[in-house]
Amino acid sequence: MALRANFTRDFSSGPRIAAEFQMELNRFGITVLFGASGCGKTTILRCLAGLDRPDMGAIFAEDVPWFDAASGRFVPPHRRHVGYVFQESALFPHLDVRGNIAFGLRDWSSQDRTHRVSELLRLMGLEGMERRRPVELSGGEKQRVAMARALAPRPRLLLLDEPFASLDRPAAEQLRHELRHVLQAMKMPVILVTHNRDEALSLGDHLLLMREGCICQGGSPTEVFAKPDSREAAELLGFGTVVRTRIAGRTEGLLRLLAGEIELVAPDPGGEFNEAYACIRGEGVSLERHGSGAVTQRNRLAGRVTALHHLGPLVRVQMDCGFPLESLITSWACEDLALAVGDPIHALIKATAVIVIPIEG
Amino acid sequence: MDWEAVRLSLRLASASTLVLLPIGLILAYLLAFGRFRGKAVVEALTSLPLILPPTVLGFYLIVALGPRSPIGHAWESLTGSPLVFSFSGLLLAQVFTNLPFFLQPLVSSLGGVDRRLLEVASTLNSSRSGTYLRVALPLAWRGLLSGVILSFAHAIGEFGVVLMVGGNLPGRTRTASIALFDQVQSFDMAGANRTAMLLLGFAFAVLVCTAWLRGKDPLWR
Incomplete structure (x- = not known):
């Protein structure tokens, strides 16, 4: 039936x-x-x-x-x-x-x-x-x-x-x-x-x-x-960051994307395309106060905090890293880092946390 | 006091309210929920007695019910007696005259019923008529009761149409309001006063009841 x-x-x-x-x-x-x-x-x-x-x-x-x-x-x-x-x-x-x-x-x-x-x-x-x-x-x-x-x-x-x-x-x-x-x-x-x-x-x-x-x-x-x-689906599903990028290179299942001048590494979904949207959930973006050196995350972006939104136990941090980027962290983490608007910051994003949606044509 | 006329008034008003009920319930449904062509015409027709002079209404009812009309003729050949100047003729006239007094409070109450409740009922295997009887009418009970009371009260008080269609036959078509007219005509002012007081007290009581039903400020605290 x-x-x-x-x-x-x-x-x-x-x-x-x-x-x-x-x-x-x-x-x-x-x-x-x-x-x-x-x-x-x-x-x-x-x-x-x-x-x-x-x-x-x-x-x-x-x-x-x-x-x-x-x-x-x-x-x-x-x-x-x-x-x-x-x-x-x-x-x-x-x-x-x-x-x-x-x-x-x-x-x-x-x-x-x-x-x-x-x-x-x-x-x-x-x-x-x-x-x-x-x-x-x-x-x-x-x-x-x-x-x-x-x-x-x-x-x-x-x-x-x-x-x-x-x-x-x-x-x-x-x-x-x-x-x-x-x-x-x-x-x-x-x-x-x-x-x-x-x-x-x-x-x-x-x-x-x-x-x-x-x-x-x-x-x-x-x-x-x-x-x-x-x-649109990505925005609806709560991806805090959706940015248009150009493909700068492909190697071993990984893509190098350029959002303006900023490089992002992401898994390659396959197929022919020259441009793509990079979609990142706020949960997938970690923050670091001072650049400490070697980390496993492929993407390490320097930027500045532009806004803080308190959502109960969580804080949504908006940054400018050459493009607008959003991170979702706990309010404890926010206090430990003593984050304030205007502070310099490093954002760490695993390559696998970046979802690529090809733009056809 | 012409008790025979009072009894006749009560009998006529009760009977006309009873006959009115099923007709009025169907019309109220159509006016409150129906979507059909000519709804405005039905609405106008059922409200007509509100503003039409009773004499005009009475005149056309005589024409429509008289022995030379199809209705009057059919009635006479069936029952052997004419429809005009009889209790049955009066009853028919009263039903039509009192229709708007029944419909207006009921239709406005039905309009205030939450549509979602009617929709929920329809998803619970309830047909339209079932939903009307089981949800809409119970929720519009104030309007229904107001309508019954008002149409009954108006039937007691109606004068013009009753005089036109019924004439003034003691025990058959002479109601309390017509008896009052007779009493004044024959300078029986004391008797007229008693009849008038009775009708006045009744009308006042009815209006207090309906005001209370509407949930407005009752006349007492």
Whole structure:
């Protein structure tokens, strides 16, 4: 059983949203739609659920057309058996927790319904809260109820639209961890929309990268995060430094790149090209106060600190090393080095931390 | 006090509210959630009784329900009695006249229901009508109750249309508001005052109820 989607949706303002992908139904797997806010992720989910109607293309669940522009077929949401969880839980305020979870079980016998509701209360850690109203629940509890409600009727596909975005960090991590086990036990195919990298990496089995309305890259999350195939993908995936370079030389699987006058050494991805983007994660850049001599890192750049951004336990250091370079270090390291804006600095980058994206032509 | 007229008023208002309920629920759904051509026309038609002089409405209802009209003719051949100047004719006229008083609070309440809740319901195997009954209406209960109360109260108070369509037949079409008119005509000022006080007290109580339902400042603290 496979879900095949290939459709577009136009809006009077903003870019055209286009989706083309396949995924397996009937077995567990989390497909992550990853992209910046407003790039069209939610529109794709809404079209899959039937809450929104594409303008062109088709959506097939095995041989059944959920939507087919050619024949004008459109299956309404209540006949698709697709679960949907919104960012802000959207619980029915006039029903208690039990009533919310049982909402989709109207056609079940009352015995089956009671049994199913109890099962989900247990799975989602909501025992003892059956009689509570949505206003009496915390954000995390609400989202648990919303998931239990969506899972109760055994949907063929579960769509999660930024389900952890409204939760505080510990609650989000806890729920994320539990949810993966529950979904796996239910053999539930899932599409998760997020703009959070941790979430994409920790939950995703398959990653679809979205940019300006289009799916621009797909693959396993570790693969996509390690090897973006475009400059935009690299920026989206959190490479702090993306710089355009010329190829100065190739030897034994290594490339010598020139960013202006500055030389960088990087692994050679192969292929014919004269220019490339060098992409470097902040985590891959170490800092050194005084040049001490021999180090293993192939790239050793002298520069000056231009800005410091404190991000809780981490500090993002921006430098000018002939091109703008970014490093992510712990706040302890920052204190030990007594870094300040304007200080001279040496940046050390392993060759393997530099990802090369060839520029064609 | 003409208790017969008061009883008739109550009977007529209850019956017209009952008949109005299913028709009004369907129309409210269409007006609140429907997307169709001619929606503005339906909206205008159902609001017409709000601003039209009752005599105009009454006149056309007589024309539409009279023995020479298709409806009136069909009714007479079915039941053997004419539709105008009867309780059934009055009932029909009342349903149409009171429609906007039912629809307006309900449609505005339905418009305030969070759309995402309706969308969630549809992803939980709930059809449109199911979602309307199980989510939209329970959440718009204030509007629904306001609509029922207002249309009932307006049915009690209606004068012009009742006089035009019903005439003034004791026990059959003479309601409390028409009895009051009769009492004034025959200079029974004490009786008129009693009837008027009753209608005034009732109308006031109804408005207090609906104001409270709207969640606005109640008239007491």
